[in-house]
Amino acid sequence: NDQLSVDKPLQNTSVIVTAGGTKEPIDPVRFIGNNSSGKMGIAMAESAAKRGADVTLLSTVNYTSKYQNLQVINVTSANDILNKLETLFPENDVLIMAAAIADFKPVTVADQKIKKTDDQPTYSIKLVKNPDILKTIASNKTNQFVVGFAAETENLIPYAERKLQQKNADVILANDVSKKDAGFNVDTNRITLVSKDEDPDSWPLMSKKDVADKFWDYYQNLN
Ligand code: CTP
Numbered sequence: 693n694d695q696l697s698v699d700k701p702l703q704n705t706s707v708i709v710t711a712g713g714t715k716e717p718i719d720p721v722r723f724i725g726n727n728s729s730g731k732m733g734i735a736m737a738e739s740a741a742k743r744g745a746d747v748t749l750l751s752t753v754n755y756t757s758k759y760q761n762l763q764v765i766n767v768t769s770a771n772d773i774l775n776k777l778e779t780l781f782p783e784n785d786v787l788i789m790a791a792a793i794a795d796f797k798p799v800t801v802a803d804q805k806i807k808k809t810d811d812q813p814t815y816s817i818k819l820v821k822n823p824d825i826l827k828t829i830a831s832n833k834t835n836q837f838v839v840g841f842a843a844e845t846e847n848l849i850p851y852a853e854r855k856l857q858q859k860n861a862d863v864i865l866a867n868d869v870s871k872k873d874a875g876f877n878v879d880t881n882r883i884t885l886v887s888k889d890e891d892p893d894s895w896p897l898m899s900k901k902d903v904a905d906k907f908w909d910y911y912q913n914l915n
């Protein structure tokens with residue numbers, strides 16, 4: 693009914709959000725990680741849930757949902773996320789790739805905890821490229837709307853436009869992380885929305901919650 697569609701504009705929309713930095717295992721007790729807090733992805737998930745969407749959050753960070761329509765699935769590595777998305781993506785309407793996916797992972801994972809030895813001053817771990825999850829998943833896009841993030845320290849818009857095209861995304865939310873007030877582990881982002889059909893739209897420095905609300909306002913206006 694009309695009242696529902698005003699209060700819950702995303703009530704018929706299913707959304708998957710990935711959040712946090714991946715953990716790429718080295719041995720049973722160690723991993724390669726990064727500083728992503730998961731805050732941007734969690735804000736995207738919560739904003740969509742408040743608008744009535746059916747939300748699945750794939751998170752590498754601990755998070756307890758306060759919403760009955762926001763389900764959390766704990767994930768670890770890039771390959772773990774890819775495997776879960778291969779099942780979930782076809783049955784959802786929107787994918788938001790806010791997770792900070794490690795570009796590389798260890799070639800092998802040791803079965804036992806790696807020991808240091810007295811005569812060993814250095815230790816090397818050989819890395820291999822992770823799959824590009826966004827590119828792999830979005831190449832099987834039917835009607836889904838796919839959103840990527842891009843954190844850049846230079847050439848923000850050209851790099852974001854290249855990612856939009858190469859990854860078959862509908863929108864890239866490009867984050868200017870050249871200053872300390874935006875990006876990893878802070879509560880604010882400086883976003884430029886890059887899309888296929890419209891000119892890049894640069895937003896002011898905003899809280900991650902406000903970025904999420906502004907994105908979903910944009911999405912709702914498309915439909
Ligand atoms: N991404 C992904 N799989 C990867 C790497 C990144 O799905 N292996 C996604 C991220 O979740 C993000 C987008 O692609 O939504 C852009 O990530 P970013 O790290 O900015 O781009 P890369 O393609 O990894 O390029 P680079 O780090 O060299 O700038």
Ligand code: CA
Nearest residue numbers: 792793794795
């Ligand atoms: Ca990267």
